[in-house]
Amino acid sequence: MWFVTSCYGKAYAAYLAVFLASVRQSHPDGRVLVIHDEIPERIVRAMARENPNARFVHKGDVKLAKDNTRRIAAKLDFWMAAFDLIDADTIVFIDADTIVRASLKSALLPGSDALVTARAGRFPLNTGVVIVRNSDRGKALVADWKARTEELCLSADRIAESTKLSGGPDQATMLELIGDPRPVPGMYCGDFAIQVARCEDYNQTDCVPLSAPAKVFHFKGGVWRKILMMDRGYTAERSEEASRDAGRRGSPDGHAPGSLQVPHDQAQGASDAAASRAVRERLNRARMGPVRAGRQRVISASTRVR
Numbered sequence: 001m002w003f004v005t006s007c008y009g010k011a012y013a014a015y016l017a018v019f020l021a022s023v024r025q026s027h028p029d030g031r032v033l034v035i036h037d038e039i040p041e042r043i044v045r046a047m048a049r050e051n052p053n054a055r056f057v058h059k060g061d062v063k064l065a066k067d068n069t070r071r072i073a074a075k076l077d078f079w080m081a082a083f084d085l086i087d088a089d090t091i092v093f094i095d096a097d098t099i100v101r102a103s104l105k106s107a108l109l110p111g112s113d114a115l116v117t118a119r120a121g122r123f124p125l126n127t128g129v130v131i132v133r134n135s136d137r138g139k140a141l142v143a144d145w146k147a148r149t150e151e152l153c154l155s156a157d158r159i160a161e162s163t164k165l166s167g168g169p170d171q172a173t174m175l176e177l178i179g180d181p182r183p184v185p186g187m188y189c190g191d192f193a194i195q196v197a198r199c200e201d202y203n204q205t206d207c208v209p210l211s212a213p214a215k216v217f218h219f220k221g222g223v224w225r226k227i228l229m230m231d232r233g234y235t236a237e238r239s240e241e242a243s244r245d246a247g248r249r250g251s252p253d254g255h256a257p258g259s260l261q262v263p264h265d266q267a268q269g270a271s272d273a274a275a276s277r278a279v280r281e282r283l284n285r286a287r288m289g290p291v292r293a294g295r296q297r298v299i300s301a302s303t304r305v306r
């Protein structure tokens with residue numbers, strides 16, 4: 001199983017480091033393809049040393065379609081490129097601001113081309129975790145998704161509308177592919193067999209303790225970055241109280257310096273806030289340099305928070 005993620009900007013390297021550690025722990029045989037940009041070379045080297053299972057590819061080294069003028073669809077462009085770079089039955093396309101806690105090996109059911117996650121909130125889908133079978137059909141699905149998204153992005157009105165209704169153009173076009181504006185868990189068989197799973201199971205986007213049963217926690221780095229790295233206030237959805245309560249439940253220390261462990265393992269039951277803080281401290285200790293309140297430009301839609 002291969003994981004494919006992208007990370008742009010030094011500020012997000014902290015999340016990437018945690019994500020990589022979580023993959024190492026949850027998938028001892030798992031491999032990771034990281035497409036990166038604007039991360040200092042020494043940080044990439046440090047992460048490569050820690051993660052021999054990961055392959056780091058600079059964004060500039062990925063061959064992209066020449067007509068890739070619309071940044072919003074760039075994520076899907078990379079995904080298409082990834083099919084040619086790796087060799088695996090299953091590919092997990094995943095945001096770097098996630099923590100993988102449990103094996104995803106049996107996630108994709110027989111006969112399904114892809115798994116996407118849905119929830120009951122304002123936006124019916126979150127594409128932070130998409131599992132695709134590395135098959136002709138899986139590849140065709142991503143190609144179709146990319147084509148639809150690029151077409152949508154030709155119109156500023158449609159971009160605005162899809163962002164308002166679905167949280168982003170790629171989420172709107174995935175809903176088209178599924179053929180249901182409010183998908184529920186189950187298998188949707190149109191042009192492709194798309195398995196809709198619950199966000200609570202495979203892409204937990206809510207602020208919940210890490211003791212929750214999700215296999216993947218998607219803690220939404222953009223929101224936490226302001227709180228943890230830029231010292232902005234907590235929000236109603238990410239409350240200090242929840243973080244403090246969680247912090248009392250576990251000890252965030254007790255690991256060997258120099259090794260990157262998964263913070264949730266150190267602080268079992270800790271909230272994602274505590275986990276993020278632990279990561280920041282670990283990164284500083286690992287001399288990757290302090291993660292400072294940044295002027296780093298987020299240059300890709302794929303790292304933007306929905």
Ligand SMILES: [Mn+2]
Pocket residue numbers: 095096097128218220221303304305
């Ligand atoms: Mn994300």
